[in-house]
Amino acid sequence: MEILLEELYKTDIHIEKFHFRKLFLDKESYQINGISQSGKTKLAKNYLLGLKKSSYLYMDCSDLRIDLDLLNNTLQNFCYNNKIETLVLDNYIEAINIVNVQQLIICSEINYKIDFLNTLTLYPLDYEEFLAYEHKYDSSSLNHFFQLGGFPSMHKISNDSRAIYLQNVLRSTLSEVELDILIFCTKMMAQKISPYSIYERLKHIRKISKDKLYKSFENLSEKNYIHQLQKANHPKAIRKIYLCDISLKSALSIDKHFGKLFENMIYLELLKSGRECFYDEGIDFYLPLSEEVIIGMPFADERVLFKKIESIEAFLFTYQIKKVTAITMSKEGKMSHPISTVEMIPFDIWALGD
Template sequence: MEILLEELYKTDIHLDKFHFRKLSLENFSYQINGISQSGKTKLVKNYLLGLKKNSYIYIDCSDLRIDIDEFNNILQNFCNNNRIETLVLDNYIQTIKIVNVAQLIICSEINYQIEFLNTIRLYPLDYEEFLAYEHKYDSSSLNHFFQLGGFPFMHKINSDERVIYLQKILKNTLNEIELDILIFCTKMMAQKISPYSIYERLKHTRKISKDKLYKSFDALSEKGYIHQLQKTNHPKAIRKIYLCDISLKSALSIDKHFGRLFENMIYLELLKSNQECFYDDGIDFYLPLSEEVILGMPFADERVLFKKIESIEAFLFTYQIKKVTAITMSKEGSMSHPLSVVEMIPFDIWALGD
């Protein structure tokens, strides 16, 4: 292990062009959580390249050459002897002991809730981050976002290879049950679905216990491959399911439903902005802190919006909604309402608005 650590310590870090992310690292200790291919490694390596070469060591814990017991026995002494200030443990696993260094950074899909570490959740690219990968920003950028989604690697993969490439990543990252659940969730994207309903469907195609499915479902949620949205003031009601990235829809399903894809895309923008939101009957997203309702209506016009407002008027009055925002593909406009400001805003303008 000493030889391996010496090799890793002396190895120069290389990084292709680093693109803008909304998160950045400082001289604190971190736990960076995020699904596979969300950009954790690049974020860390970009930070390390700004430090003195002999002040850090980067270790990928998935390296098959690592003997855990021997590694745990010598890592602290190695860091002390080489005066290493920053230790990075990428693809961290809990069997590796935490050592005492000035700055510790661990990267993992799982949040290990280590108290002294600042926790960062890194998601795939949002629309603003995606634009950093585009050669130019014009009307084609949004369509390109629909095609590629938020995984940074998708920009480097040929269009005819993207689906299989993403499938391979998911197969290598998830176990069979988790993958089956995720595939089913792609078909139910932006719809209300319970773990029990998933169990009822999957038990006909594979042998599985209810407990095993529930644990796998919770693991997918904890790691961030799926997200659940609660109903307003009904914590026990069935939750709506959203995917971690819209590219999973075409990679794991042949079903087409642009409206749900569009809604999922809006949800991810809200998720990454840390805004508390809920759904309700006829309401895509209710944001209580800003007293706002957001509707995903990609191809709406004023007439369609007017009918929609009529159908949710009781909710608007009950919760004293001050603003209704209908997110569209390209349509802009507004309409009068006695209680709420009602606007239609194209997705790209809305996503870049704040």
């Protein structure tokens, strides 16, 4: 094990062109949590490249050459003898003992809740981060975002290989049950669905216990492959399901529903901005702190928006909503209303403006 550690210590780190993210590392110790292909490794490696070569050790814990018992017996002494100040354990697993170094960075899909580590949750690219990968920003950028989604690696994958590439990534990361659940969730994107409903569907195609399915569903949620949105003031109501990235829709399903895809994209922007939101009947997103309602209406015009406002007027008065924002593909406009400011705004302007 000493030989492997020595080899890793001497090996130069290399990454292709790095595009800065909204999250960054400083001299504190961190655990970086995020789904596979969200950019955890690049974020950690880019940070290391700014340090003195002899001061750090980077190790991918999925390396098949690692013997866990030997590693646990040698890693602490190796770090001490080589005066390693920063240790990065990529693809960290709980079986590896935490060692005493000046700065520890672990990367994992799982949040291990280690007390002394600051937690950074890294999601796939939001629209603003995505634009850093574009050669130019014009009207084609949003359509390109719909095609590629938020996984940084997709910019290097040819169009004819993207679906299989994502499928292979998911196969290597998720269990068979988790993958089956995720595939079903792609078909139910932006709709209300309970774990029990998923169990009722999947038990006909695979032998599975309810407990195992519930646990797998919980794992997918904890690792942020799926997100659940609670109904306003009804915590026990069935929740809406959203995918971690819109690219999974076309990679795992042949179903087409642009409106649901658009709604999922809006949700991810809200999630990554840290704004608390809920759904209600006829209401895509209710933001209580800003007393705002957000509705995904990609191809709406003033007439369609007026009818929509009429259908949710009881909610607007009950919750004294100050602002209604209809997110569109390209349409802009305003409407008058007794208590709410009503505005149509294109997605790209809305996402970048916030």
